[in-house]
Amino acid sequence: MQSQEIVIELSNVSTSFGQHIVHERVSLEVKRAEIFALIGGSGSGKSTLLREMMLLHHPNAGKIKVLGYDFETITQAQEQALKQRWGVMFQHGGLFGSLTIHENVGLPLREHTDLPDALIDELATWKLSMVGLESGVFGLYPSELSGGMLKRASLARALALDPELLFLDEPTAGLDPISAGEIDVLILKLRDMFGLTILMVTHDLDTLWQVSDRVAVLANTKVEDLGSMLELSKSKVVSVRQFFDGARGRSAYAQEQKINHKEPMASQLDDKLLVDKLPVDKLKV
């Protein structure tokens, strides 16, 4: 399903706010139909990097290319056209409180196309159904929705213009585990059905294990490690270990093990409680 085509390319991106250096020579590539996650501690610069990929903030140095456009040389007209080729799901939904969710989803179509109203209404209905919302809630306002429904409605709006690329900011934050799991399934389905490339920022370890193909770990102004969750779980890099060694990391890993894999993560190899249960050759890693 994934191709080798590079959809997002960052090379040597550096960002500072005054004296505060946030990124130094950050480079990464996201391939078409890949689900790529950015993780890192609070203040490590995930949101700033996401904003830079969406043309909402310009780095001090380095190159950013998205869907073939170099942000250094992009014209205003190209920028407008490019912004319609990606969808964004903001952490807090970003829906207009004075519009119903059906009107919210139709809004990008009204703003950016000259389709007739009846067709826009039909498309909005279709997008809301696609994310699993029932017609009974289409007329509700964002404040009347549960957290999970709000995320779905926000996702439907992000999909309104049939984007090739989705930016998701903390897609499961604030949801109970069941609703979060349903959003994970939806993200995977969207990628599999439409070949969407997905770039997300998340702290949710379950989502990372279930959904991401590759993950970049931002720490100390750099991408300190990059790989699949299984690869990162064996990393010796301190910032990565801190991420995995917390209780939540272990619990998410154990859950993922049950589902997919059988290999132990690096920290477990040192865990005396597990020593007796592991094969001797693994203990030498």
Ligand SMILES: Nc1ncnc2c1ncn2[C@@H]1O[C@H](COP(=O)(O)OP(=O)(O)OP(=O)(O)O)[C@@H](O)[C@H]1O
């Ligand atoms: N507009 C700004 N002006 C000044 N400093 C900023 C600005 N935006 C971000 N920063 C600083 O840059 C650093 C990185 O912020 P950013 O929001 O990107 O981190 P983050 O990894 O997304 O954090 P969190 O997980 O807490 O959301 C922080 O120290 C923040 O205070």
